[in-house]
Amino acid sequence: MVNASLVAMEINSMLPGMETPRGTEDYEGFYHLVTMSGECAKAQLNYIVRDHDKNFFEARKNTLRLIEKNMNEKWGAGTVTLTLTDQYKNMAEIIAGCMHLIDNAKLACENTGIAPIIMPIRGGTDGCQLSFKGLPCPNLGTGGHAYHGPYEHITVEGMDKSVDVVMELIRLYAK
Secondary structure, three states: OOOOHHHHHHHHHHHOOOOOOOOOOOOOEEEEEEEEEEEOOOOEEEEEEEOOHHHHHHHHHHHHHHHHHHHHHHOOOOOOOOOOOOOOOOOOOHHHHHHHHHHHHHHHHHOOOOOOOOOOOOOHHHHHHHHOOOOOOOOOOOEEEOOOOOOOOOOHHHHHHHHHHHHHHHHHHHH
């Protein structure tokens, strides 16, 4: 008998242990186990796979394919089924042709008393989706804190400042 929950645990153990959101930073890619469920007969692992570099991203997906192949060789054909769905790509390739967006975003921040902080966004964003649909849309930031956790929040002052930046961007493009 093959215990699906134990197979799932084995699959997770085959991934690089420190290549998680917690163990990586900036432009480093990761595997993020989002949900898992299982019992003896059936188990499911759902991951988000991210990387800023297209080649490294493809390599991560190939790692998952190799794990699927190896596990099916070990436990029997059809034991493991991998489904990959690309959700987000690195929008840098789109934004690179529209640097006026970045320049004006920086200027809007400076004009409203904010020192721009340029840093990679490590998760998927609506701006990424919009960029690949023909509307280049770099991330401006929100002023939020402690993202994706129980203490995620934003202050009223942060929201007000975000509005100021957007209004300044509109002013810059209107002239």
